Amino acid sequence: MLLTNGTLLNLIPCRVDRADLRVQNGDIIAAAKNLRPQKGEETVDLSGKYIMPGMVNAHTHLYSALARGMAGPHHPPRNFLEILRKVWWKLDEALDDEAIYHSALVCSVEALRYGTTMLIDHHASPNSIRNSLDAIKEAMSVVGLRGVLCYETTDRGGKRRRDAGLEENERFITENTNNSHFRGAIGAHASFTLNDDTLQALGELARMYDGGVHLHVAEDNADVEDAAKRRRTDIVKRLQKFGILTHKSILAHGVHLSKGQLVAAQATGAWVIHNPRSNMNNAVGYAPLVLFGDRAALGTDGFPADMFEECKLGFFRNQESGHKVGFTRLPEMLQAGQKLVSSFFGREFGTLEADAPADLIVLDYNPPTPLTSENLLGHFLFGMNSGMVVHTMVNGEWRMWNRELVGIDEEKIMSEAAGVAKKLWRRMT
Numbered sequence: 308m309l310l311t312n313g314t315l316l317n318l319i320p321c322r323v324d325r326a327d328l329r330v331q332n333g334d335i336i337a338a339a340k341n342l343r344p345q346k347g348e349e350t351v352d353l354s355g356k357y358i359m360p361g362m363v364n365a366h367t368h369l370y371s372a373l374a375r376g377m378a379g380p381h382h383p384p385r386n387f388l389e390i391l392r393k394v395w396w397k398l399d400e401a402l403d404d405e406a407i408y409h410s411a412l413v414c415s416v417e418a419l420r421y422g423t424t425m426l427i428d429h430h431a432s433p434n435s436i437r438n439s440l441d442a443i444k445e446a447m448s449v450v451g452l453r454g455v456l457c458y459e460t461t462d463r464g465g466k467r468r469r470d471a472g473l474e475e476n477e478r479f480i481t482e483n484t485n486n487s488h489f490r491g492a493i494g495a496h497a498s499f500t501l502n503d504d505t506l507q508a509l510g511e512l513a514r515m516y517d518g519g520v521h522l523h524v525a526e527d528n529a530d531v532e533d534a535a536k537r538r539r540t541d542i543v544k545r546l547q548k549f550g551i552l553t554h555k556s557i558l559a560h561g562v563h564l565s566k567g568q569l570v571a572a573q574a575t576g577a578w579v580i581h582n583p584r585s586n587m588n589n590a591v592g593y594a595p596l597v598l599f600g601d602r603a604a605l606g607t608d609g610f611p612a613d614m615f616e617e618c619k620l621g622f623f624r625n626q627e628s629g630h631k632v633g634f635t636r637l638p639e640m641l642q643a644g645q646k647l648v649s650s651f652f653g654r655e656f657g658t659l660e661a662d663a664p665a666d667l668i669v670l671d672y673n674p675p676t677p678l679t680s681e682n683l684l685g686h687f688l689f690g691m692n693s694g695m696v697v698h699t700m701v702n703g704e705w706r707m708w709n710r711e712l713v714g715i716d717e718e719k720i721m722s723e724a725a726g727v728a729k730k731l732w733r734r735m736t
C-alpha cells in the first residue's frame with residue numbers, strides 16, 4: 308500500500324515533513340518524497356491530512372471500563388486507601404472472565420478511536436486469575452491493538468491467589484516471547500500489599516526472563532509510609548533489594564518519591580509513569596515532574612486511552628503547579644512511551660521511518676495558523692484533539708477508516724458490555 312501526499316508529524320524531535328509512505332507486511336518499508344506506485348499497489352491519497360505514529364498508553368487498567376456510572380459507596384471514601392477498599396478492590400473481586408473480556412473490548416474500541424495503538428495494561432481479577440491475560444489479549448485482538456500485559460500479583464488475597472498471580476505472569480511471558488502484537492511484563496500491585504517473599508519471587512522472575520516489573524510506586528504517601536514504618540526501610544531500597552527495579556520495570560505514579568529516591572530508581576533504568584488525570588481525581592498529590600528524568604512516560608491509569616487529553620491535562624496541571632517544566636515536557640513523556648515499548652518488543656516503535664512498524668494515525672486538522680517544525684507542539688497542545696483522528700492503522704492494516712471501526716459492530720459491543728456491567732454491579736452489591 309502506498310500512502311501519498313500526507314504530511315508527517317513527529318512530536319519529539321519536532322518535525323513536519325511532506326513524504327509518502329510505502330507499507331508492506333505490517334511495516335513501513337519506505338518513507339520519501341514522490342514514491343511511485345508499483346504494479347498492483349493500492350494507493351491511498353492523504354492530501355490535506357496529517358500522519359503521526361500510533362500512540363502508547365504506558366499505564367492503564369482495562370478492567371475498569373464497566374465502573375462508569377456505577378453507584379458510589381454508601382459512605383464516600385475519605386482517602387486513597389479507602390478509594391481502593393471501597394471501589395476498586397470491590398470491583399476487581401467481582402470480575403469474571405466475561406466481564407474482563409467485555410471491559411477490555413470497550414477500552415480497546417475507544418483506544419483505536421483516539422489513535423492509541425499500544426496499551427501497557429495492569430490487570431487484577433482475584434476470582435479469575437488463570438488465563439485472565441488471554442481474555443484481555445483476545446479482546447484487544449478483535450480491534451487489532453498491541454499491548455504489554457501483566458497480572459497484579461499481591462498478598463492481599465492470601466498465598467493461593469498470590470501464587471496464581473505469579474503463575475499467570477510467567478505463563479503469559481513465556482507464551483508471548485515472539486508475538487508481533489503482545490509481550491508480558493511481571494505484574495505486582497504495590498509495595499504496601501507485597502510481602503518480602505513475594506517481592507523475592509517477582510525479582511526472580513525478572514531475572515529469569517530479563518523482564519520488567521510493572522507496579523504502582525508511591526502513588527499515595529501511604530505506600531512510602533508502609534515501607535518506612537511497617538518494614539523499617541526506604542521504599543526504593545526495598546524494591547531494589549529484591550531485584551524489582553530493572554531497565555524494563557514500569558513504576559506507575561511516583562507521586563511521593565523524593566529526589567534521592569527518583570534518582571536511585573531511575574539509575575537502575577526503571578521507567579516512571581505519570582498519570583495526571585488519575586492523580587487529580589484521587590487527590591493523591593502532584594507528582595514532582597521537575598525531578599522525573601528521561602525515563603518517564605505518560606499513562607491514563609484506567610481512564611480512556613485518549614493521550615491527546617492526558618497530555619493536555621498534564622500540561623495544564625503543571626502550568627498551575629508552581630513547579631513548571633518546559634513546554635516540551637509532556638509531549639516528551641508521550642514520546643518516551645514509544646521507547647519503553649520498543650524495549651519490550653526489541654524493535655523501534657514511534658517513528659514513521661523505513662523499518663518501523665506500520666502503526667499510524669491520520670488526522671483531519673485544519674490549522675488556522677502556519678504549522679511548522681518550530682510550532683508543532685503549540686498546535687498539538689492547543690489545536691489538535693483525538694476527535695480529529697479519522698483513520699488508524701495497526702500492523703499495516705486499517706483498523707479505523709473514516710471514523711468507522713473496520714469489521715466491528717461498535718453498537719453491539721457497547722450494548723453487550725452494558726448487559727455485562729449490570730450483572731457485575733449486581734454481584735458487587
Ligand SMILES: [Zn+2]
Pocket residue numbers: 366367368429523559608609
Ligand atoms: Zn494504576
